[in-house]
Amino acid sequence: MQENGLTIALSKGTLLDPTVSLLEAVGLPCEGIVAESRSMIFAYTGTPRIRYIICRPADVPAYVEHGAADLGIVGKDVIVEQGKDVFEMVDLEYGYCRFVVAVPAAMSGVSLKELNYKRVATKFPQVAEGFFRQHGLQVEVIKLNGNIELAPLMGLSDVIVDLVSSGRTLRENNLIELVNIMDSTTRLIGNRVSYRTKYDIIQPLLEKIQSKMKGE
Amino acid sequence: MKHKEIPKGLRDFLPDEVNARRNLERKASQIFSSFGYEEVITPTFEFLDVVEAGVGDKGRGKLFLFMDREGGIVSLRPEMTVSIARLAATHLQDEMLPRRLYYSANVFRHVEPHLAQYREFWQTGIELIGAPGAWADAEVISLAVNVLRDFGLENFKISLNQVGIFNSLLDDSAIQAEFKEIIRSLVEKKDLVELGRTLDKLPINDLLKETIARLPTLHGGLDVFARLPYIEKSPNAVKAVEELMEVYAALKSMGVQDHILVDMGVLRGLDYYTGVVFEGFSPDLGYGLLGGGRYDKLLAQFGFPCPATGFALGMDRLSLVLKNSEKESPHYIVGGQNWESVVKKADELRKDGKIVELDVEGLSRDALHEKLADYPNYIIIYLDAVQ
Secondary structure, X not given: OOOOEEXXXXXXXXXXXXXXXXXXXXOOOOOOOOOOOOXXXXXXXXXXXXXXXXXXXXXXXXXXHOOOOOEEEEEHHHHHHHOOOOEEEEEOOOOOEEEEEEEEHHHOOOOHHHHOOOEEEEOOHHHHHHHHHHOOOOOEEEEOOOOOOHHHHOOOOOEEEEEEOOOHHHHHOOEEEEEEEEEEOEEEEEOHHXXXXXXXXXXXXHHHHHHHHOOO | OOOOOOOOXXXXXXXXXXXXXXXXXXXXXXXXXXXXXXXXXXXXEEEHHHHHHHHOOOOHHHOOEEEOOOOOEEXXXXXXXXXXXXXXXXXXXOOXXXXXXXXXXXXXXXXXXXXXXXXXXXXXXXXXXXOOOHHHHHHHHHHHHHHHHHOOOOOOEEEEEXXXXXXXXXXXXXXXXXXXXXXXXXXXXXXXXXXXHHHHXXXXXXXXXXXXXXXXXXXXXXXXXXXXXXXXXOHHHHHHHHHHHXXXXXXHHOOOHHHEEEEOOOOOOOOOOOOEEEEEXXXXXXXXXXXXXXXXXXXXXXXXXXXXXXXXXXHHXXXXXXXXXXXXXXXXEEEEOOHHHXXXXXXXXXXXXXXXXXXXXXXXXXXXXXXXXXXOOEEEEEEOOOO
16 A cells, blocks of 8 residues: 555556546546556656556456555446455446346247256356355356357357347347346445545545536 | 365464564553453354354354254354353353453454455454443543554554444434345445445435435544534434544543544444444555444343443454564574583573573584574574583
8 A cells, every 4th residue: 555645456448448537537647548558557746646557357356455556446347246345436337238147049038947057157157156046046157268158159058147238249149138137337446444544535536526427 | 295285264373473473462461451451261162142142143154163062053253252241241240340351362254365364363352341431432442542552553543433323323214124234234335336326215314315325434533423414313313423422532531532533434244332333444454453342232142231342453464564573582502412511501591581492413513503504593502521
């Protein structure tokens, strides 16, 4: 943790551009932060001193939970999958996507309980298992690292749990959405102790972002 | 090599770490003793019924449970306060009160381990049994400050709250019990996003909604109460605020107010807290260092209605933020070919308070010097054969 300054972990990838616009809008420095940059740390002098860490979205909660970063900007999808102990401060509303259960078109019309003891391929084992357990169902979860839509095509799994935004990938692979598990948008998260020890810096920033989100 | 694995979340402590740990425990117990606290030891495991009479049944997934051969379900203790409450209800009912107790003990929780979170961890703490009122709370909280100061910790803060403020607001709101639980856990987790959404769906007064939504972010001096307009409408909440202010005033007269903050987001997870609660933290670690509060209804669970308050220090987390400043004492090593004179010399040195090892290997002078050349903490005394 940086004394007297603020360290913010930002997700690289598609969230970075809207994040930089948000930072600009609330008056934080962000000259030079571009998606193509190879730098991973951007530091600015001024009051308060601001430092950004640009990292993989999946790593943002870890930086924040451990206090290596005071704040972080990351999707709700990452937060629920990791179950890290962080303070969820503001819904920033961009980066919309949703967790869905999808099945091959041939299974269209299947009911959820017919999926009991089926195989589920997913990048998000916590979310997938939690969802089925909540409905009193047991499934075998197969963790994959990408291109989940391939799994049912190749007979690796019966269904998938995946993150979709428009749903185009599902359609292209002849899969249909069966259940919307939850919606996800980008969140501002904070470390619990930082929030207290750096309250004087974080609280005004929090209020600024909150009122921007309310459109004030 | 097989058989070297240890269960997840556990660890060994090597001499350096034990030394640092014992120093902290010693400092804490000196301060506690000087205030009249006496050490107690309770069993490492208790019946599940005893544990859950105190902490409730929501956290069963975090208990290490097993059965004894008589068929009772037992739990490794997940914390100490419930055990001390049971002890007090069993042994202290006829004693003069208040009674002051302290402990240093390992506790066990089935959590996902990471830095500063283990499945077996160590707590040192106090319980002040049989004293209601702000002065008792102030004694306990000021002791937390004194101990952290004595450990050499700087910049630490202790956040105070009174759980009655939050509980009265919810009780007055006619919110259904299940939603109360949800709101409580959201305030505690400081999940502002979900809290806002949940409150939006509830048919309650807008001013109350706003007040509850603000609780997790209210933090600072006594002025935070000015930002809670709804409180004045709830006589119980007003009472709780007054109680918190009394404790704050008492702490001020003890000269520790620089370390004290008010934080309405501190609720402590445990069901048994009834009054002032507090947590301590330092900017050097992203996790709390100590926690405690008043639990006036817990002892009644064991048939001894009696007010009480206390706190526990997380010794593993404190060790992470404190550098061990104690200098290691030099080790003398006495060598030589005549065992009797070696032993005699060593005993003489020990009488002067030195730490003395015997060279049980019987090395020659040169060999001994060569062996310890890279260990500057050793002072070699070699006895030549008597002329």
